[in-house]
Amino acid sequence: MKYWIIIALVGIIGSLLAAGLFMVRGGPDEQDKAKRMANALTWRIGISVFLFLTIIFSYVMGWIQPTGIPVGA
Known part of the structure; x- marks a missing residue:
């Protein structure tokens, strides 16, 4: 599970x-530049949503357990 999360985070950062x-370099015209940038940001949002849903699903199925600071510590 850790590897899938790392791969997803690398994909999110790569898309960003x-x-x-x-945005900086773009293409031959402004329309192409905006279209390519919007497409990359759409991929970033899709990967982020998929990662979030996968983590929620994994928790519900019991594949991962929450850890952290114990209550009252």
Whole structure:
């Protein structure tokens, strides 16, 4: 499960960097530049939602357990 989360986070960061690159460099015209940037940001949102839903589903199925600071510590 850890590896899937790391892969998803790398994908999110990569998509965000691609959107920034398209914003700065772009294409031959403004329309193409905006379309490519919006597409990269759409991928980022999709990967983020998928990661969130996967974590929730894994918790419900009991595959992962919450850890952290104990109550009253």
